[in-house]
Amino acid sequence: MEKKKTVVATASLAGCFGCHMSILDIDERILSLIDLVEFHRSPITDIKHFTEYCDIGIIEGSCCNSENVQVLREFRRHCRVLVSLGECAIMGGVPAMRNGIPVRECIEEAYLNGPSVKGHNPEMVLPNDPELPMLLDRVYPCHEIVKVDHFLPGCPPRADLIYDTLAALITGGELHLPYETVKYD
Amino acid sequence: MSQKITIEPVTRVEGHGKVTIHLDDQGNVVRSRLHIVEFRGFERFVQGRPYWEAPVLVQRLCGICPVSHHLAAAKALDVIVGAGTGTGLSPTAEKVRRLMHYAQIFQSHALHFFHLASPDLLFGVDADPKIRNIVGVARLNKGLAVQGVMMRKFGQELIRITAGKKIHGTGAIPGGVNKNVSAAERDEFLKGEAPMNPDAMVLWAEEAVDFFKDYHRKNREFIDGFSEFPSNHLSLVRKDGAMDLYHGVLRAVDSEGKVILHDIDYQEYFNVIHEEVRSWSYMKFPYIAELGEQAGWYRVGPLARLNTCSFIPTPLAQKEFERFREVSGGKPNNRCLHTHYARLIELLHAAEVIRVLLNDPDLQGEELVRRGEKRHEGIGVIEAPRGTLFHHYRINDDDQIAMANLIVSTTHNNEPMNRAVNVVAKRMLTGRTEVTEPMLNAVEVAIRAYDPCLSCATHAMGQMPLEITLVRPDGTVVSRARSGGTA
Ligand code: SF4
Numbered sequence: 324m325e326k327k328k329t330v331v332a333t334a335s336l337a338g339c340f341g342c343h344m345s346i347l348d349i350d351e352r353i354l355s356l357i358d359l360v361e362f363h364r365s366p367i368t369d370i371k372h373f374t375e376y377c378d379i380g381i382i383e384g385s386c387c388n389s390e391n392v393q394v395l396r397e398f399r400r401h402c403r404v405l406v407s408l409g410e411c412a413i414m415g416g417v418p419a420m421r422n423g424i425p426v427r428e429c430i431e432e433a434y435l436n437g438p439s440v441k442g443h444n445p446e447m448v449l450p451n452d453p454e455l456p457m458l459l460d461r462v463y464p465c466h467e468i469v470k471v472d473h474f475l476p477g478c479p480p481r482a483d484l485i486y487d488t489l490a491a492l493i494t495g496g497e498l499h500l501p502y503e504t505v506k507y508d
Numbered sequence: 509m510s511q512k513i514t515i516e517p518v519t520r521v522e523g524h525g526k527v528t529i530h531l532d533d534q535g536n537v538v539r540s541r542l543h544i545v546e547f548r549g550f551e552r553f554v555q556g557r558p559y560w561e562a563p564v565l566v567q568r569l570c571g572i573c574p575v576s577h578h579l580a581a582a583k584a585l586d587v588i589v590g591a592g593t594g595t596g597l598s599p600t601a602e603k604v605r606r607l608m609h610y611a612q613i614f615q616s617h618a619l620h621f622f623h624l625a626s627p628d629l630l631f632g633v634d635a636d637p638k639i640r641n642i643v644g645v646a647r648l649n650k651g652l653a654v655q656g657v658m659m660r661k662f663g664q665e666l667i668r669i670t671a672g673k674k675i676h677g678t679g680a681i682p683g684g685v686n687k688n689v690s691a692a693e694r695d696e697f698l699k700g701e702a703p704m705n706p707d708a709m710v711l712w713a714e715e716a717v718d719f720f721k722d723y724h725r726k727n728r729e730f731i732d733g734f735s736e737f738p739s740n741h742l743s744l745v746r747k748d749g750a751m752d753l754y755h756g757v758l759r760a761v762d763s764e765g766k767v768i769l770h771d772i773d774y775q776e777y778f779n780v781i782h783e784e785v786r787s788w789s790y791m792k793f794p795y796i797a798e799l800g801e802q803a804g805w806y807r808v809g810p811l812a813r814l815n816t817c818s819f820i821p822t823p824l825a826q827k828e829f830e831r832f833r834e835v836s837g838g839k840p841n842n843r844c845l846h847t848h849y850a851r852l853i854e855l856l857h858a859a860e861v862i863r864v865l866l867n868d869p870d871l872q873g874e875e876l877v878r879r880g881e882k883r884h885e886g887i888g889v890i891e892a893p894r895g896t897l898f899h900h901y902r903i904n905d906d907d908q909i910a911m912a913n914l915i916v917s918t919t920h921n922n923e924p925m926n927r928a929v930n931v932v933a934k935r936m937l938t939g940r941t942e943v944t945e946p947m948l949n950a951v952e953v954a955i956r957a958y959d960p961c962l963s964c965a966t967h968a969m970g971q972m973p974l975e976i977t978l979v980r981p982d983g984t985v986v987s988r989a990r991s992g993g994t995a
Contacts, residue, residue, distance in 0.1 A: 341571020341675045350661040417568040420553040429549035437913040443782040452788035
């Protein structure tokens with residue numbers, strides 16, 4: 324019988340997908356990784372909802388709206404180990420630069436004042452449909468919402484760091500962190 | 509009772525979106541919408557930052573094509589530091605940037621085709637969702653998966669030597685670049701062991717085009733009939749009409765091929781392109797001002813670029829371009845799934861351009877930066893993998909950003925994506941009593957053909973009419989968030 328594979332789920336909250344791209348930057352190693360790992364709910368698969376308990380959940384991005392919070396909580400409920408991947412997940416990252424600026428100013432800049440909308444939106448339409456999730460008052464790093472087990476720094480974290488961490492989590496081995504692999508930019 | 513179907517999240521596109529389809533009592537589709545549910549607020553929060561941060565900051569909109577934002581911002585700042593547009597840079601700076609850009613086109617198109625779109629083509633849209641992904645591809649056709657992975661790697665490595673980092677690099681600075689490409693760095697690629705050299709990549713890109721043509725021959729009905737509607741098309745082209753993804757003038761054609769924007773200098777874009785705001789999406793709806801909101805919408809991206817340009821300036825891609833034009837009788841091609849075809853022709857073009865550039869000694873030149881008389885405003889436009897990308901900045905006397913306006917590729921395709929969803933939803937769902945997973949995936953396939961980068965598109969933010977309470981894991985209330993308000 325085939326050995327049970329490690330089940331991994333990933334999500335992108337308020338992030339730029341750069342961390343997910345960095346996962347793909349492990350390049351050919353992904354082909355051997357898929358012998359050990361099965362990807363469950365993730366933007367690279369078509370699985371949209373949890374149907375089983377997963378071993379590892381990887382979160383990119385911070386929480387900036389109600390939906391991000393909901394997804395993050397679902398991940399916590401369905402994953403044994405939760406990893407914050409990258410600056411956005413860890414500290415809010417660039418999206419958190421809006422913290423401290425009134426939400427209204429951001430909206431007006433985008434939908435009323437910009438040079439390609441100014442004067443062309445006479446009814447002052449703003450996005451406010453119930454289908455759109457609600458914005459939070461500020462951007463929250465993941466560990467302020469749920470418990471997070473591991474943090475991988477970098478914007479994005481290097482592919483080598485991601486690969487080594489996954490390997491260590493899967494095999495239960497020790498993780499060596501050479502100085503060059505840990506970057507904070 | 510009327511019914512609402514929601515597909516959420518849309519997967520295998522890069523970003524965050526959802527689709528709602530409203531049915532009436534008889535099961536007819538009355539309305540469908542692609543909602544962009546994310547926000548950022550970049551336009552506002554970059555205000556006050558020193559202008560030279562823009563190329564490294566704003567690329568954090570999108571980690572899928574960060575190079576596009578990096579370069580569009582740098583191009584806007586070239587104008588601000590007085591280096592002019594396009595030709596104002598030193599040959600070394602321009603060519604290093606071009607290499608970075610075509611490497612990114614190459615890796616992004618490879619990613620899209622192999623990782624995101626090929627599962628639908630190989631398995632069919634009604635296959636089991638569990639195998640309908642890149643892992644499934646690797647199991648079914650390992651050779652194809654290896655090609656996809658290695659082509660992406662090739663592009664990413666080229667980005668690393670030109671930008672300093674594979675994702676979110678720092679290579680382009682206002683007025684030029686911060687390093688050239690050394691002979692040793694170049695040789696890593698020129699003399700690289702197959703497949704990591706440009707000849708091998710050109711060959712694989714040709715194979716990818718053939719793969720699609722072959723698939724098309726066998727599945728003509730699906731590819732041609734999937735979703736087609738007339739539209740305008742817009743892109744940059746070189747002054748002589750050649751395809752140029754790094755620099756050019758704005759051209760648009762209508763569905764019959766008539767030129768409706770005549771090679772406009774993009775420093776004037778705000779006179780010809782306006783945006784409409786709709787309440788149900790954070791993503792705006794751009795249109796050609798003269799034609800108005802109803803008739804002025806257009807497509808951008810690979811399909812649009814092959815419809816607007818007069819020729820492709822590399823031989824192999826030009827040959828494929830001629831064939832592509834024949835398919836639609838010399839007129840613009842309005843078939844959604846032909847975007848894949850167009851994208852692969854561009855993949856081939858990018859491989860050819862990379863090969864030429866790597867052999868150019870200007871890459872090793874020493875003049876990296878040029879500057880002239882300072883200005884307070886600049887606009888940078890580039891053809892990102894997914895289409896035309898606009899960055900517009902104004903600065904104050906203290907060198908701080910005072911105004912930023914971004915129109916990203918996916919935003920231009922907002923209306924066409926919504927139309928495509930509508931066409932497919934009507935065909936697949938009308939009169940059915942049961943909604944199946946393949947039907948819903950077909951709706952997603954229509955979206956995916958545009959390769960929407962919803963991550964890019966969501967830099968804008970809006971406000972919501974709800975309220976939510978945030979509770980910490982231990983039960984304490986972190987905050988109560990309110991809607992921003994129009995009241
Ligand atoms: S940490 Fe950096 S790379 Fe990752 S999502 Fe945030 S901005 Fe993107």
